[in-house]
Amino acid sequence: MRSSQTHRHHAHPHNQQKTNHKNRRQAAVTRHTTAARRAAPAPATISRRRAVAARALAVGDKLPDAKFRYFDAEGNMKEMSTDQLCKGRKVVLFAVPGAFTPTCSLKHLPGFVDRADELRLAGVDAIACVSVNDAFVMDAWGKQVGAAGKVMMLADGNGQFARAAGVELDLSDKGLGVRSRRYALLADDGVVKTLNLEEGGAFTVSSAETILEALGA
Secondary structure: OHHHHHHHHOOOHHHHHHHHHHHHHHHHHHHHHHHHHHHOOOHHHHHHHHHHHHOOOOOOOEOOOOEEEEEOOOOOEEEEEHHHHHOOOEEEEEEOOOOOOHHHHHHHHHHHHHOHHHHHHOOOOEEEEEEOOOHHHHHHHHHHHOOOOOOEEEEOOOOHHHHHOOOEEEOHHHOOOEEEOOEEEEEEOOEEEEEEEOOOOOOOOOOHHHHHHHOOO
């Protein structure tokens, strides 16, 4: 009789093994879930970062620090910072979505080349065209349009300036990647005084004529 009762109170070894395996599996799932939650960034942090990146340059802002590349008159590639371009000077800076593109080549850049003398008579010390292209492309484009001695052709090859200024333009659907929105601005000692920022690549408010009007010329 005692032998029968003892048999009933002892757990079967196979059942015990199944229970231990189940417990270990549940513990592993719990550890994995906890680690995943700790690794995931907070949604609020992501939203704040996107909001900061999306803010575009505005009147009264200091132009962001960036490095541009260009070719000098002797054909040497040089580097120029925003500070070197603007410090103590009145500068017109205009941007285009891409070198050699129709609107940029037929209207935007030629307009500033043609009105360069008028802009300088109105007190402008330097005129610069910037695009998310490499310095070789910008140099060739400038030569084609006759920009030498009138408009500096600055390459923002990695989009550093466009990104810092909040004016990036995604043209991936056209095979162009991320470029810059079209705009024209007037900066005095690096501070934006006039900003004509286009929607996307439109060309309605960023011409040389609108900058001359802002200068009262």
